[in-house]
Amino acid sequence: xxxxxxxxxxxxxxxxxxxxxxxxxxxxxxxxxxxxxxxxxxxxxxxxxxxxxxxxxxxxxxxxxxxxxxxxxxxxxxxxxxxxxxxxxxxxxxxxxxxxxxxxxxxxxxxxxxxxxxxxxxxxxxxxxxxxxxxxxxxxxxxxxxxxxxxxxxxxxxxxxxxxxxxxxxxxxxxxxxxxxxxxxxxxxxxxxxxxxxxxxxxxxxxxxxxxxxxxxxxxxxxxxxxxxxxxxxxxxxxxxxxxxxxxxxxxxxxxxxxxxxxxxxxxxxxxxxxxxxxxxxxxxxxxxxxxxxxxxxxxxxxxxxxxxxxxxxxxx
Numbered sequence: 141x142x143x144x145x146x147x148x149x150x151x152x153x154x155x156x157x158x159x160x161x162x163x164x165x166x167x168x169x170x171x172x173x174x175x176x177x178x179x180x181x182x183x184x185x186x187x188x189x190x191x192x193x194x195x196x197x198x199x200x201x202x203x204x205x206x207x208x209x210x211x212x213x214x215x216x217x218x219x220x221x222x223x224x225x226x227x228x229x230x231x232x233x234x235x236x237x238x239x240x241x242x243x244x245x246x247x248x249x250x251x252x253x254x255x256x257x258x259x260x261x262x263x264x265x266x267x268x269x270x271x272x273x274x275x276x277x278x279x280x281x282x283x284x285x286x287x288x289x290x291x292x293x294x295x296x297x298x299x300x301x302x303x304x305x306x307x308x309x310x311x312x313x314x315x316x317x318x319x320x321x322x323x324x325x326x327x328x329x330x331x332x333x334x335x336x337x338x339x340x341x342x343x344x345x346x347x348x349x350x351x352x353x354x355x356x357x358x359x360x361x362x363x364x365x366x367x368x369x370x371x372x373x374x375x376x377x378x379x380x381x382x383x384x385x386x387x388x389x390x391x392x393x394x395x396x397x398x399x400x401x402x403x404x405x406x407x408x409x410x411x412x413x414x415x416x417x418x419x420x421x422x423x424x425x426x427x428x429x430x431x432x433x434x435x436x437x438x439x440x441x442x443x444x445x446x447x448x449x450x451x452x453x454x455x456x457x
Contacts, residue, residue, distance in 0.1 A: 142213040145248045146221065148228065149206045152176045154240030157231060158207055164394035165223040166421050166447065170209040205241065213249075215262035215302045221247070222298035226329065229351035230397065233377050255296050263294070266301050269311040272336065274301035277364060288339050291364050292332060297354040299329035299392070305418045308443050308450035309392045310336050315441075316414045316452060317342060317388055324348075324386040324408060326378055326401060327393040327419075331358025331371070337388065338367035345371040346382060379404055390416040395424035399431040406435060406455050418450035425449045 150158050152174055162170060211217035228243045235243070265275045267287075275281045277293040294300045301307050313333065317323070319341035325334040328347030335358075337345055349355050355375045362368040374381060378401055387410050391398055398417045405415055415437060420428050422444065429439060432453060441452040 143210040144213055144217060144221075146209050146211060146224065147206045147246045148209075148224070149204050149242050149244050149246070151205050151239065151241035154231070154235075154243065155205065155207065157234075157240065158227075158243075160396075161227045161231060161394070162207070162209065162224070164396055164421065164424070165220070165227055165419070167209055167211075167220060167224070170207050173203060173206050173208065175203045175205040213262075215300070218259055218262055218294075219298060219300060219303040221245075222294065222296060222329070223303075225296055226298050226327070226349070226351050226354065227394070229349075229354075230377075233350050259294055259300075263300055263302065266307075268301050268307045269314040272301075272310055272314055274332070276300075288336075290332065290335055290339055292330060292335075292361055293357075293364065294330045295353070295357040295360075297330040297349075297351070297357040299332040301332060304446040304448040305392050305420075305450065306332060308445060308448065309333055309390055309416055309418045311443065312416045312418075312441070312450060312452050313337055313340065313388070313390065316416070319343075321387040322385070322410075324379075324382060324389045326389065326391040327397070328358050328373060329354050329392070331361045331373065333390050333392060334358065334371050334373070335362055335365050335367055337390075338362070338370050339365065342388070343370060346386075347371060347373040348376045348378070348382065349373075350375065350377050379408060382408060384408070385410045386413060388414050388416065390418075392418040395420045395428050398428050402428075402431045402435045402437065406437065409455055411455070413454065415453040416450065417453065418448070420449040420451070422447050422449055 211220045273289045283289045317340050321342045323337040323342045323345040325347040328349045334345050334347040352375045355373050358373045362371045436456045438456045443450045
C-alpha cells in the first residue's frame with residue numbers, strides 16, 4: 141500500500157488541541173516536530189560543540205512547528221484528509237488570537253487542484269442501508285427498482301458514504317426520517333446527509349459547516365441532485381446562525397464537538413424530534429452518552445462499525 145505524507149503547520153500552543161482533534165477523527169499515529177524543542181536543544185548544546193554542520197543548523201533554525209501523519213492512498217485515506225481539513229477549519233474558528241499558528245495542511249502528492257482527480261481513483265458507487273446508493277458524478281449507474289440514488293462529487297469536503305461514520309448516519313436517516321420532515325445537518329461537509337434527507341422526502345433542510353469550501357461543495361452537490369430548492373447551506377459554527385425547530389437533527393462530526401452541541405440541541409428539536417450523532421470513535425462513546433444524559437437526551441438506538449459509533453436519540457419524556 142502507498143501512503144501520503146501530511147504536514148500540518150501550527151505552534152507549540154497549537155500542538156495539544158491539534159493532536160487531540162486528530163485522535164477524535166480516528167488518527168492516532170503522528171509525529172510532532174516542535175520548534176521550541178529545537179531552540180532549546182541549540183541553546184543547551186551549541187556551546188559544547190567543536191563543529192556544527194551548517195546545513196543541519198539551518199534546518200533547525202528554519203523549523204516551523206508541525207504535526208506529521210500518513211494516510212493511505214485509498215478512499216479511506218481521502219476521507220481522512222477531508223476530515224483533517226474540517227478539523228483545521230474548526231480550530232481556526234476557535235483560535236481568535238492566532239495562538240495556534242497558520243494551521244495549514246500540506247501533502248506530498250495531493251494538491252488542491254488535483255483533489256477531485258485523486259478521488260476518482262478510489263471512490264466508486266456504493267450501496268448503503270436498504271435502498272440508498274451513492275454514485276460518484278463520474279460513474280454511470282442504472283438504478284434498480286426502489287433504490288434512491290445520490291450523485292456526489294466530494295471535492296475537498298468530508299462525506300462520500302465510504303467512511304463508517306457517514307454510512308451509519310445514512311442508515312439511521314433511512315430508518316427515522318419521514319416524508320415532509322424538517323432537517324438540520326450540523327457539520328454538513330459534502331452535503332451528503334442533507335441531500336440524503338431531501339431524496340428521502342424531507343421538505344425543508346438547513347446545512348451548516350465551519351469550512352467555507354465544504355459549504356460551496358455541498359451547494360454544488362445539492363444542485364447536482366436537483367434538491368437545491370429544499371436545502372439552504374451556510375457557513376457557521378454549529379448552530380450559531382440557526383433558528384427554528386427540526387424534526388431530525390444530524391451531526392456527523394467528532395465527539396468533543398457533539399458534546400458541545402448537546403448543550404443546545406434540545407431547543408432546536410421538535411417534541412418528537414430525533415437527534416442522530418456520529419463521528420464518535422468507540423473510546424469516546426461513553427463521554428458523549430454522559431453529556432447527552434446530562435442534558436436530558438436519551439439514546440434509543442446505537443450502531444457501530446469499524447471502531448466508530450452512531451447514536452439515534454430523543455429528548456427524555
